Amino acid sequence: MNWISNYVRPRINSLFSRREVPENLWTKCKECGTMLFHRELADNLNVCTNCDHHMAITPRERFIGLFDGGIFTEVAVPAPVDDPLTFKDQKKYPERMKGARKATGEMEAMLVAEGEIGRTPIVAAAQDFSFMGGSMGMYVGNAIIAAAERAVAAKRPLVLFSAAGGARMQEGILSLMQMPRTTVAVQMLKEAGLPYIVVLTHPTTGGVTASYAMLGDVHIAEPNALICFAGPRVIEQTIREKLPEGFQRAEYLLDHGMLDRVTHRGKMKDELVTILRMLTGLGPAIKGDLPKPEDVPAVEAPEASDGDKDDTPAKA
DSSP states (O other), rough: OHHHHIIIHHHHHHHTTOOOGGGGGGGTTTTOOOEHHHHHHHTTTBTTTTTBBOOOHHHHHHHHHSSSGGGGGEEEOHHHOOOOOOOOOOSSSHHHHHHHHHHHSSSEEEEEEEETTTEEEEEEEEETTTTGGBBHHHHHHHHHHHHHHHHHTTTEEEEEEEEEOOOOGHHHHHHTTTTHHHHHHHHHHHHHTTTTEEEEEEEEEHHTTTTTGGGSEEEEETTTTTTTOOOOHHHHHHHHHHTTTTTTTHHHHHTTOOOSSEEOOHHHHHHHHHHHHHHTTTOOOOOOOOGGGSSSSSOOOOOOOOGGGSOOOOOE
16 A cells, blocks of 8 residues: 555645635634534524623624514614714724724614514613724614603613613713713603613623613623723722722622622523513513414314114103
């Protein structure tokens, strides 16, 4: 046997003829280092199947897993003025917006939609941290106001998923003005007697935490989410002391009374359905639909034969 022709040459040929593998097929978990196949990760709502680490998820992917059948209708949001301060740092503000829209495929950092979860009609809004850190600008303020107005008009609860690094510096004071604007929008819901549920995801910081993210009737957080106004590094540098382990994480805040629940992303839908139906006075959640009685074909009784007929006369 010629080992050069039978082993070395085929192996060399296989190296050159190998097809290129797309880079996005596998994702490495930052917590445990497990390599996760993209379909398996998507089916698990971007939660590591090995260590349960909750990775980032876009609003559109979240809504597909949240709404019944993945069906929802987007709510239109008024577009604000582009670059009101003609802001420029290393790049011009319009250039940063163009890059963020190209990278995420979304127009802005918040998506508003309406639909049903567990046959419970709701309006939902979710921030996209991958869009300029989910920063709160005029569009985010307009989105929350549009979500609240739609919820009041349709008499539906509002569920908001927060994920932000704070206010958007490129819009300056106009970004900070969204804090009172969104507070007024939340007050509209309270005056209408509609539930407002906030789900705080990693991370929720800055002016977002100081406004609409902490004004809900019920506050739920995903595991190990960072929730704060000033970050732990800033606090440590200011007070020059070591902070407790897990400080400003969801579990720590739950133990200290700042949150109502910490819920796994895979159980979030059932949790929301239960809470919303309790707050709105609806009955138990509907897990599935049974066919209507008229839709079930009637079964005809078999005709009796002559031998089976009873010849006994009926009594008077």
